[in-house]
Amino acid sequence: MQIKAYIKQPYPFYYEQLKRVFLLLCFLAIASFIFTYLFEPFIVNIEEHKIDNFWIMVIHSVIPIPVAFTYFFLLKKSIKNIENWTLGKEFLHLAVILLLIGFVSFLIRDFIYTNPDNWSFRYLWEEIRNTFLVGILLLMIILPLNLHRLIIKHSNDLKKISVTQQYINDVNAxxxxxxxxxxxxxxxxxxxxxxxxxxxxxxxxxxxxxxxxxxxxxxxxxxxxxxxxxxxxxxxxxxxxxxxxxxxxxxxxxxxxxxxxxxxxxxxxxxxxxxxxxxxxxxxxxxxxxx
The missing domain is CATH 2.40.50.1020 (LytTr DNA-binding domain)
Known part of the structure; x- marks a missing residue:
C-alpha cells in the first residue's frame, strides 16, 4: 500500500516544451556514449561487426533521440490534464520508451552485425535488457530523488508564507x-x-x-x-x-x-x-x- 501511495505522488510533466526535451535527449545521448566508451559495460564480439565498434556505440547512443522525441511529441498531444500526472505514470511511460528503444536496436542488428541469429528471440531480449540496464539509473534513482527534491523545495517555500487571514477584508463587490x-x-x-x-x-x-x-x-x-x-x-x-x-x-x-x-x-x-x-x-x- 505504501508503494501504491508513493507512485501516485504528483509529478511534474516535463514534456510541454519539446525544444527543451530535444536538448535533454541530446545531452543524455552524449552521456550514454561517454559511459559506454569509457567503461564498455557489455561484452562484444568484434569479429561480428560490420562497422567499427566506435560507430556502433554512436548509433546505440543516438537511437533514443528520435524514438523518445516522437513518443514525447505524441504524449504531449494525448495528455489533456497534466495536473493528474504522477510518479507512477512517469515510470510507466519511460519504461515504454526504453522498451521501444530496445526493440529498435534489435531491428537494426542486421546493419551492424553479421551474426546469422540476429533475428532470434535471444538477441531481442538482449537488446531490451541492455537498454533497461542503461536506463535503470533514470527510472530507479533519478526520478525518486527529483521527487524528493521538489517536495522539499516547495515545502520550504511554503514556510515563508501564511494564508491564515484574508488578503483584503470586507470585499463586497x-x-x-x-x-x-x-x-x-x-x-x-x-x-x-x-x-x-x-x-x-x-x-x-x-x-x-x-x-x-x-x-x-x-x-x-x-x-x-x-x-x-x-x-x-x-x-x-x-x-x-x-x-x-x-x-x-x-x-x-x-x-x-x-x-x-x-x-x-x-x-x-x-x-x-x-x-x-x-x-x-x-x-x-x-x-x-x-x-
Whole structure:
C-alpha cells in the first residue's frame, strides 16, 4: 500500500516544451556514449561487426533521440490534464520508451552485425535488457530523488508564507462580466466566487453560497475572464487552467508539481499552483499582506 501511495505522488510533466526535451535527449545521448566508451559495460564480439565498434556505440547512443522525441511529441498531444500526472505514470511511460528503444536496436542488428541469429528471440531480449540496464539509473534513482527534491523545495517555500487571514477584508463587490455572446453576460459576486476552471471551450465558475457550492458554465476564455478582474489583485491565475480567489484559501500544501490550495467550505477539489507560478504567487501574497 505504501508503494501504491508513493507512485501516485504528483509529478511534474516535463514534456510541454519539446525544444527543451530535444536538448535533454541530446545531452543524455552524449552521456550514454561517454559511459559506454569509457567503461564498455557489455561484452562484444568484434569479429561480428560490420562497422567499427566506435560507430556502433554512436548509433546505440543516438537511437533514443528520435524514438523518445516522437513518443514525447505524441504524449504531449494525448495528455489533456497534466495536473493528474504522477510518479507512477512517469515510470510507466519511460519504461515504454526504453522498451521501444530496445526493440529498435534489435531491428537494426542486421546493419551492424553479421551474426546469422540476429533475428532470434535471444538477441531481442538482449537488446531490451541492455537498454533497461542503461536506463535503470533514470527510472530507479533519478526520478525518486527529483521527487524528493521538489517536495522539499516547495515545502520550504511554503514556510515563508501564511494564508491564515484574508488578503483584503470586507470585499463586497459585484462585477459585470462581458462574454462574446451578449445574452450570456453575467454578474460575478466577488464575495462568493471561489475559482474558475477551463472546460474545453467553456469556463466553469464555482461559488460558495452559505456553505453550498454552485457552478455556472460560461462561454468565455480564462484570459477574457481574468482581464475583467484586473482591479482585484487577489483574483489570481494559479495554473494555465485555473483562476482562484485567494480570499477563499483555507490552507496550502506542497508537492512535486508545485503548491496545492485547499479552499474554505469546498472539499470536492484542490486547486493546483504550477511550478512556474510559485514565485509570482509568493510575491502577490506578500504584496497583498503588506497592504
Amino acid at each position: 459585484t462585477v459585470q462580466i462581458v462574454t462574446p455572446i451578449k445574452e450570456e453576460n453575467f454578474e460575478l459576486n466577488i464575495q462568493t466566487f471561489l475559482y474558475a476552471k477551463v472546460d474545453s471551450n467553456y469556463l466553469e465558475i464555482f461559488y460558495d453560497y452559505s456553505n453550498t457550492n454552485e457552478k455556472d458554465l460560461k462561454r468565455l476564455t480564462l484570459k477574457e475572464f481574468l482581464d475583467q478582474l484586473k482591479s482585484y489583485p487577489f483574483i489570481f491565475k494559479t495554473h494555465r487552467s485555473y483562476v482562484v480567489n485567494l480570499n477563499a484559501i483555507e490552507s496550502v500544501s506542497g508537492n512535486a508539481q508545485g503548491y496545492v490550495l485547499y479552499l474554505k467550505n469546498y472539499s470536492k477539489r484542490t486547486i493546483p499552483v504550477s511550478r512556474s507560478k510559485i514565485e509570482e504567487f509568493n510575491q502577490v501574497h506578500n504584496s497583498l499582506k503588506n497592504q
